[in-house]
Amino acid sequence: MEIIKREIKSIKKRTFPKKIxxxxxxxxxxPFKSLKGIPIQFYQSEAEGIIQIYPKHSPGLKDxxxxxxxxxxxxxxxxxxxxxxxxxxxxxxxxxxxxATRTPFRPNPIGISILEIIHIxxxxxxxxxxxxxxxxxxxxxxxxxxRFDYIKAYKMGWLDGKVVKKSS
Numbered sequence: 001m002e003i004i005k006r007e008i009k010s011i012k013k014r015t016f017p018k019k020i021x022x023x024x025x026x027x028x029x030x031p032f033k034s035l036k037g038i039p040i041q042f043y044q045s046e047a048e049g050i051i052q053i054y055p056k057h058s059p060g061l062k063d064x065x066x067x068x069x070x071x072x073x074x075x076x077x078x079x080x081x082x083x084x085x086x087x088x089x090x091x092x093x094x095x096x097x098x099x100a101t102r103t104p105f106r107p108n109p110i111g112i113s114i115l116e117i118i119h120i121x122x123x124x125x126x127x128x129x130x131x132x133x134x135x136x137x138x139x140x141x142x143x144x145x146x147r148f149d150y151i152k153a154y155k156m157g158w159l160d161g162k163v164v165k166k167s168s
Contacts, residue, residue: 024137025060026053026123028074030130040090041102042113042131049115049130051138058123065120069144070127075137076109083107092158100157111136114144 030049032038039045051072053061064070083105086095098106115127125141 022075022139024054024075024139025057025141026051026138028052028072028127028130028132028134028136028138030132030134030136032130032133035133038133039131042115042129045129045131047130048118048126048128049132051115051125051127051141053123053125053138055123061120061123061125064125064141064143065117067117067143067145069114069116070125071140071142071144072113072115072127072132072138073140073142074111074113074132075139076104076106076111076133077137078133079105079109081107081109083109096158110139 028049028051031047039047083098085107086097087101087103087105088095089101089103104111111132113129113131115129118126118128120126
């Protein structure tokens with residue numbers, strides 16, 4: 001079905017949801033069994049992992065092998081809520097608002113990483129550049145498309161001059 005022919009709920013009857021719930025589409029297996037030693041960003045990692053897509057979602061993998069990278073959206077299921085809205089990030093010694101950081105400790109603990117696809121076999125996606133705790137629930141994957149997704153940033157806020165390779 002073409003996207004313009006898909007049905008959505010009535011816009012006139014739209015209400016703001018008080019709670020949003022998601023069902024994982026799979027799980028990722030990684031070498032990181034604890035927070036210690038996980039690279040703080042995917043671009044710093046050479047680690048490999050396997051995303052296991054649950055069988056009911058595996059038809060959605062059709063044609064993904066034609067892409068080199070994916071966005072992997074996941075749920076930080078080990079975060080205890082509520083979280084403070086300011087905290088000290090790895091790369092600074094002063095508290096920052098969490099929306100100005102990439103901390104996993106967020107009101108909605110959702111993570112996103114760009115992972116390189118090594119290969120896909122049935123419902124398993126072998127990936128590289130993993131910065132994700134073992135057995136983390138996967139919410140979604142999307143192809144990374146450099147012509148759509150690349151933006152040259154001209155401001156890096158408090159991170160300017162502080163981006164270095166670091167692990168947790």
